[in-house]
Amino acid sequence: MEFSEPTDKIKGCYWYLSSPFSAYFLSVNMKDNFRCSLNDMTLCIESLTKDEPIVDFKYINIEKGLNDLIDLQREIINDEKFSTFVKNYIYLAYSVNKNTLNNSLIDDKCLQILRYIENNLTFSETLLLFKSVSNNLNRWKEYVPPAFRLSEHYYKIIREE
């Protein structure tokens, strides 16, 4: 089989993971997940290119990476370097899956993430995303900085004065 520029895309992913820019959006655990799955995909692509059998390939790592990207959608990240990384990763995951397991769930996840990155989400996907963002914000709301309650007292005291 043929892969167009997979090496560049793998390199691009690794570069982003080691660059300071990724520290904004990706936690250490997420980076570990991505590195593991990239490593697996690289080995898989090498085997496929040489028409060798694929040994001990862990799809779970690819899925972990995709799930992290889906979780990150809630953060509404608007960053060019991040988008390029996501596109590269999705390209690799989609291609590897198509040429090996051909799992429809992985396919769907890849395409959904791609639509998100390219601002082409369907109406139902947008609704689901908003629901998730809203849940996230509600959780944040439970954390009330001490300053809020203090300002109520401050206001009361100033009025009394």
Place this chain on the structure above:
Amino acid sequence: MNNNINRFFSRPVVSAVELFSSGWCNLSCKYCYIPKTDFLKGIHASIIEKIQDGSYIKDLKEAIGQDLESISHWGTEPTLTVKLFKKFYADAIIEFPKLTDIKISSNLMTPPDNLFQFITDILPQSKKLNISIQVSCDGPPFITDKNRVGGSAKQIIDNCLKLTEMLNEVPLNHNVRMHVKATLGADDIKLTSNYDKAKEYYLFFEDFMHQWISANKNKHIVVDRYCDPTLVLPGSYCVEDGKNFYELVLNQQKLKTLEWKYIIPPEINYYARLSEKLVYYKEYHTKQKMFTCSAGDSCLALGDIPGTFHLCHNTFYMDHPEYVNEALKYGLDYQTMEGIKSGKLKSISDNYIFNFNDTLKTIKTLYKSRAYNDFASHKISSGIALALELANAGQISPIYKDIKMAEMLSYVAQTTECLFNCLGITGSIMSGTASILRLFGNGAFEVILKKILGIGIGK
């Protein structure tokens, strides 16, 4: 009337206190921020009176009460007064049921008997406490003796060993943790930017720790093995200091590859702090207090004037105008002089020191402190602007002309800087100083960042 400070919050926020426990010191260290004027002797006498007449315990009971978990002894040299705290602690364990942590910082140039008596007799044995003892020792004699007095390095080691050996003889109920804290100023950073000197620094602590750990036979005592230097803050660091600091950081990375048996291998002190914080970057905007100093947040400092609270021990002397005037004659550093002349120090004493019996003043001070501890936008904006300005002026590496790199560098200032340093220099609690950016922005932060991201380090 309920004067408890925590009544202003939905859940207890203040749970620790720094106590102004001593007004005098047996030394006059080069980098100490407290000029040793004669007025200090008067303050010392009044502190002794307050420890003995129960004023301190009364104020703590009213202001923090049952939520108090930790007491730290601060001031000049806390071991000078520790023997006077017997009644204080006998009352404290009754009044503050959650009290578990006692912290004390010492130059250990005083007789070790003071600390021995404090641990074994002054602190009640009826309740298990966690005692943390910090020993100030800046490194080999060529640093410590220069910063303090001749023979300090040897005497500190002797006293540490003597204290540990004395504690071996007694059954302890408390857990005791001891560690050294080395502080380097600009001159010392320059010195240790030389590889051989940096190696000498770590070899000194390797030998010191060998002796100290071997001397400890008590299972209730833990001697922490880290000895990486911290920096003098507030400091006035220039570009040259930043470059020297970068060399020191590289030396630490080279030295890390050698074999160290008794100390934790050399590392940049700020690497661990920043890497821990960077993982939680997502919380930065919503839980700002995770990233700020506990001063004014979970910790307040009780001063020597009855009922007076400070946000931290840094301002203990500032509510005495006589002391500030007298200190001027002793020749203060440029920044402090400027701070006094421009009224910034007066602004600190007017706005950040309060009597907890005065509700309006208390709430105004807490309001300002919460603005610092709960919100980040202003700090981020001013931090980025400052980093960009310094990069464009050629005072830090040009990579910080990139706004995202500038933002990351500004995190260093936002997460490591002392708020009183900002107030004294910029006049604003939210605006960081150029000094710390110059120190980290000339190579050191890049090394830290590369380490956090797991990329190779090189020039």
